[in-house]
Amino acid sequence: MQRNLLEKLKESAQSVLPVCFIVLALHVLVAPLPSNTLLLFLIGAVLLLAGMTIFALGVEMAIMPMGDHIGSGLIQSRNIWFLVAASFILGAAVTAAEPDLHVLANQIPTVPTIVVVLIVAIGGGAFLVIALLRILLQIRLSWLLTLLYALVFVAAILAAPDYLAVAFDSGGVTTGPVTVPLILALGGGVAAVRGSRSAEADSFGLLGISSIGPIIAVLIMGLFFDSSVAEYGMEPLPTAGTLAEGFQLYAGELMRSAQEISVSLAPIVVIFGVYQVLRLHLPPSQIIRMVVGIVYTMFGLTLFLAGVNIGFLPAGTALGSTIGAFSNNWILIPIGFIIGFVVVAAEPAVLVLNKQVEEITSGAISRNMMMASLSVGVGLALVMALARILMGTSIWFFLLPGYAVALALTFFVPEMFTAIAFDSGGVAAGTMAAAFLLPFTIGVSEAVGGNLLTDAFGIIGLIAMMPLVTVQILGMLYTIRLRQVQLEMPEEVETVEPEIDIIEF
Amino acid sequence: MAHAIPASAPLVLMVTTVNRSDEEKAARLFTEAGVTFNLVTYGLGTATRSILHYLGLGQTEKSVLLSTMPLEQSRVLLQELADRLLLNNAGRGMAFTLPVASVCGKETVNILTGSYQVESREPMELTFENRLLVAIANRGFADDVMAAARSVVQVGGTVLHGRGTGHGEAETFFGVMIHPEKELVLIVTPEEYSAEIMKAIASRAGTHTDAHAIVFSLPVVDAIGLPPLSEGQQSDNA
Known part of the structure; x- marks a missing residue:
């Protein structure tokens, strides 16, 4: 039928089907799932595939062009105060609208929800401003990242250990599936109107910097408020005995997801609407297209979230607790690597990021290269998280060296890769990580009798960290290979001036 | 050599x-x-x-x-x-x-x-039956250019992105040059339609509109993959 739709469907199938296949293989070979869990999982898989396809289409039609227009508009205004004010409002509004933020706020019961939301939103807004100013002032990314992460770790030492996990988790709050494409396109829009050599590299890095904001905000908040954290409360797992009950569960979840998604889309639509009326004046044909795109985005994400929350979450928990209860549970380590390896492909935001990277570099960094390094990164993160649960190691033994290596690498790889790497950290720790990998580790932790709170949250922090390392290593390999290719080329550059006669045809 | x-x-x-x-x-x-x-x-x-x-x-x-x-x-x-x-x-x-x-x-x-060995030394007659139309419009308006072109005859187009330079001195902001974004639309069409298509683009998406398109043409030696000709209508092919 439609080539474009087919392409999108193919892309989504490539990202969603591997994880479905692995879960089914585990079901058959290692850990049989209860039949109702399997039923919900299969329905979920179909919703995931449909949702991802429609979401990808909608993002391309609406969210990306909106971010692009806003980004180039900010620079073209040539008014520093407008740029600061507008990007702060945008950053704060999209952060405040993230559904995950409200879950986070509930985990800190001693501070009123509204205060948590406000403080984290201010963090998100302020750091988006910092990220944009960095591009204008041409501050080197490595230095800024080192400085900001030094701040994070100083604040982290002062904070209570339980609170720490919540703080690191909040970095993922600003990288929901709506925010990621918007901020990525914003960076692309800024870079597109610039005529400098580093423009390509500068279109990335906004996400990486702005997701540090909430972490610092939450840590600072912990210094002033009583920072006791609520017990991690597992919601009862959805189960369904019959097909009818399964559909009922999905119907309820679809409503809830639709509501969540509309809230997180609202600020973007409102801000863009104001911008369109006051300054942009795009022709109706483009606006109609964006409206259709917004509807697609909403519809697609709703299907996706419902599929993940009802279908994948119980399956993840069941797999984790069954395999964790084995006497030789070391088998978790290789299984964990495989699961992590395939799950990251099914993150909706990862699809968007990889595409943007391929587009901006005109294919020099292909989406397959990106996917490979992200898969290895998340696979390794899962290995670390599971090893930690089995051996009871403190998360600091992984986080400190991990970030030290990531920051050290920033001084050796091209800035482009550093920017992409730090963007991809938060992107990898997205919906699937929270709704499938986290339940999986919770299942394991329960089975082996670990500390739920510290074990459970460790995984998100590790997933957000490992891509920083692996994507930069990709950058290193890429540069080395490029140098080799250049060396292999015949030495044509001689100091003798070449003949310069003109040959007419 | x-x-x-x-x-x-x-x-x-x-x-x-x-x-x-x-x-x-x-x-x-x-x-x-x-x-x-x-x-x-x-x-x-x-x-x-x-x-x-x-x-x-x-x-x-x-x-x-x-x-x-x-x-x-x-x-x-x-x-x-x-x-x-x-x-x-x-x-x-x-x-x-x-x-x-x-x-x-x-x-x-x-x-x-390249490594191809030319066999025939006879000069070849070139007829230039097709034209390449190059239209440069403001970003986001490539589709308006295409709609104008398609009102004449069925054509396919390819869009490339670019930054416009020129306009005298480029404006700067914090020492950073600012260039307006442009879209470059490439259309290949038989020579007999090219003038009419160019006029349609100029009148419907020209410099007096938001699209601000300018258009010129180049001679094309050979072309394949052009849509079948059916005047003044729009069909499902790309």
Whole structure:
């Protein structure tokens, strides 16, 4: 039928089907799932595939062009105060609208929800401003990242250990599936109107910097408020005995997801609407297209979230607790690597990021290269998280060296890769990580009798960290290979001036 | 010189637009044929009906390959492209060649010619039956340009992104140059329609509109993958 739709469907199938296949293989070979869990999982898989396809289409039609227009508009205004004010409002509004933020706020019961939301939103807004100013002032990314992460770790030492996990988790709050494409396109829009050599590299890095904001905000908040954290409360797992009950569960979840998604889309639509009326004046044909795109985005994400929350979450928990209860549970380590390896492909935001990277570099960094390094990164993160649960190691033994290596690498790889790497950290720790990998580790932790709170949250922090390392290593390999290719080329550059006669045809 | 090229063997620049999934196939076809100068960039194929445009189903991602070769070889390669990549089927892509007027330096001639050995020394008659229309519009208006063009005859288009320079001195902000973003629309069409299409673009999306499009044309030596001619209507093919 439609080539474009087919392409999108193919892309989504490539990202969603591997994880479905692995879960089914585990079901058959290692850990049989209860039949109702399997039923919900299969329905979920179909919703995931449909949702991802429609979401990808909608993002391309609406969210990306909106971010692009806003980004180039900010620079073209040539008014520093407008740029600061507008990007702060945008950053704060999209952060405040993230559904995950409200879950986070509930985990800190001693501070009123509204205060948590406000403080984290201010963090998100302020750091988006910092990220944009960095591009204008041409501050080197490595230095800024080192400085900001030094701040994070100083604040982290002062904070209570339980609170720490919540703080690191909040970095993922600003990288929901709506925010990621918007901020990525914003960076692309800024870079597109610039005529400098580093423009390509500068279109990335906004996400990486702005997701540090909430972490610092939450840590600072912990210094002033009583920072006791609520017990991690597992919601009862959805189960369904019959097909009818399964559909009922999905119907309820679809409503809830639709509501969540509309809230997180609202600020973007409102801000863009104001911008369109006051300054942009795009022709109706483009606006109609964006409206259709917004509807697609909403519809697609709703299907996706419902599929993940009802279908994948119980399956993840069941797999984790069954395999964790084995006497030789070391088998978790290789299984964990495989699961992590395939799950990251099914993150909706990862699809968007990889595409943007391929587009901006005109294919020099292909989406397959990106996917490979992200898969290895998340696979390794899962290995670390599971090893930690089995051996009871403190998360600091992984986080400190991990970030030290990531920051050290920033001084050796091209800035482009550093920017992409730090963007991809938060992107990898997205919906699937929270709704499938986290339940999986919770299942394991329960089975082996670990500390739920510290074990459970460790995984998100590790997933957000490992891509920083692996994507930069990709950058290193890429540069080395490029140098080799250049060396292999015949030495044509001689100091003798070449003949310069003109040959007419 | 490794192998002398007669100055009379004319060179062409071949522009090939294919779906991204076919890019490697096309690139391999060129390198296997001994073409040594190949550049790839990304572009977009345009929607063919406005309803598809609104539904987001029209645009397809394309790879645009630029290669140079002797005219004689280009005719063989165009045929192979048409056979192997089915470019004459709707929505698969197109390819065309532009004449190269002159080259600076014999070494460069060798690079641009590749390893193909020219057989016929006879000068070839070029008829230029098709034209390449190049329209440059403000960003986001490529579809308006295409709609104007399609009001005359059925055409396919490829969109490339670019930054506009010029306008006297570039404006700066914190020492950073600011260039307005532009879209470059490439349309290949038979010579007899080119004037009318250009007029349609100028009147419906010209400098007096938001699209601010300017348009000019270049002679095309050969072309494949053009849509079948059916005047003044819009159909489902890309």
